[in-house]
Amino acid sequence: VRRLEVGEGQWVWSLEPYGGCELGCTFCPVRQGAGSVEEWVAFEREARPRGRVVSALQAALGPAPGKGPAREPVRGTPASPRRVVLGAGSEPWQPAEERQRLTRALLETLLTLPPVDVQVHTRSSLIARDTDLLRALAQRGRVTVAFSLASLDEKVNRLLEPRAPSALRRLSAAEALARAGLLVGVRLSPVLPATAPEELDGLLARAAQAGARFAELGFFTPGPSERARLLERVGQASPDTALRFRKLLQKAAQATPAHLAALQGAFTRGCETRGLVPLDSQPSLPPAPDVQGTRLPAQLPLFPSH
Numbered sequence: 393v394r395r396l397e398v399g400e401g402q403w404v405w406s407l408e409p410y411g412g413c414e415l416g417c418t419f420c421p422v423r424q425g426a427g428s429v430e431e432w433v434a435f436e437r438e439a440r441p442r443g444r445v446v447s448a449l450q451a452a453l454g455p456a457p458g459k460g461p462a463r464e465p466v467r468g469t470p471a472s473p474r475r476v477v478l479g480a481g482s483e484p485w486q487p488a489e490e491r492q493r494l495t496r497a498l499l500e501t502l503l504t505l506p507p508v509d510v511q512v513h514t515r516s517s518l519i520a521r522d523t524d525l526l527r528a529l530a531q532r533g534r535v536t537v538a539f540s541l542a543s544l545d546e547k548v549n550r551l552l553e554p555r556a557p558s559a560l561r562r563l564s565a566a567e568a569l570a571r572a573g574l575l576v577g578v579r580l581s582p583v584l585p586a587t588a589p590e591e592l593d594g595l596l597a598r599a600a601q602a603g604a605r606f607a608e609l610g611f612f613t614p615g616p617s618e619r620a621r622l623l624e625r626v627g628q629a630s631p632d633t634a635l636r637f638r639k640l641l642q643k644a645a646q647a648t649p650a651h652l653a654a655l656q657g658a659f660t661r662g663c664e665t666r667g668l669v670p671l672d673s674q675p676s677l678p679p680a681p682d683v684q685g686t687r688l689p690a691q692l693p694l695f696p697s698h
């Protein structure tokens with residue numbers, strides 16, 4: 393549980409139940425700090441559960457014994473904010489969570505503490521398991537869930553996020569949460585700059601069909617030194633995919649400013665057409681309905697698993 397700066401003088405509590413991340417994204421900003429290939433590989437091999445995260449959350453956000461209001465986190469700082477973020481560090485719903493249930497324990501603990509707003513970022517469909525708790529939290533404060541998606545093309549996804557659930561499984565989870573009345577959106581990131589505008593629009597269409605109400609766009613544009621470092625690490629960690637990853641990086645390097653502008657335009661138009669607002673304008677979002685099934689008129693076909 394750590395303080396995360398989110399703007400000039402603003403911060404939130406970031407809940408990070410795991411070090412490491414088994415989803416193994418090659419672009420992962422969290423694992424960029426690895427000093428060697430060995431550390432880089434270890435990051436995805438060991439989820440490293442942080443067993444004391446629940447007591448740390450209680451200490452940070454719970455009322456001081458016999459005092460009532462939330463504790464001051466650090467002497468001299470403002471009172472604890474009433475907003476927590478899940479997913480700013482490693483993935484909270486990575487495979488280890490199926491057994492460890494640390495993220496679920498955090499959500500259960502939040503329900504015992506004074507109400508907070510909860511902001512979630514995830515690349516995992518496992519979050520749907522915790523729909524009941526997220527729904528209970530949404531009755532006490534604002535809960536937003538942003539699903540990160542890079543592409544609908546699973547060949548691309550396997551290179552960028554090798555062990556993440558398929559995009560369609562994530563969209564299926566998004567739909568389940570939206571049907572439960574939760575405020576759901578998508579972060580289309582990292583999108584390959586060589587993506588066709590129609591493909592990006594297709595991704596937005598699927599997201600909106602699943603019940604997304606906000607969206608954000610981020611490109612995969614590593615510079616020359618980052619490309620070289622990634623290639624070296626993927627080459628050593630996963631020789632089987634090195635050649636395909638090299639081609640993907642070459643494509644990423646070929647994007648022209650004009651094509652990026654075309655993609656940005658397609659994204660803006662696609663959002664307007666489907667009523668999706670930017671992720672950073674969440675405060676202007678209407679509240680999500682809290683009655684199951686009121687927002688989506690008909691059951692969508694089941695998405696296939698990967």
Ligand code: SF4
Pocket residue numbers: 413414415416417419420421422423481482483515553
């Ligand atoms: S899911 Fe997130 S934390 Fe995990 S490897 Fe991918 S980008 Fe990194």
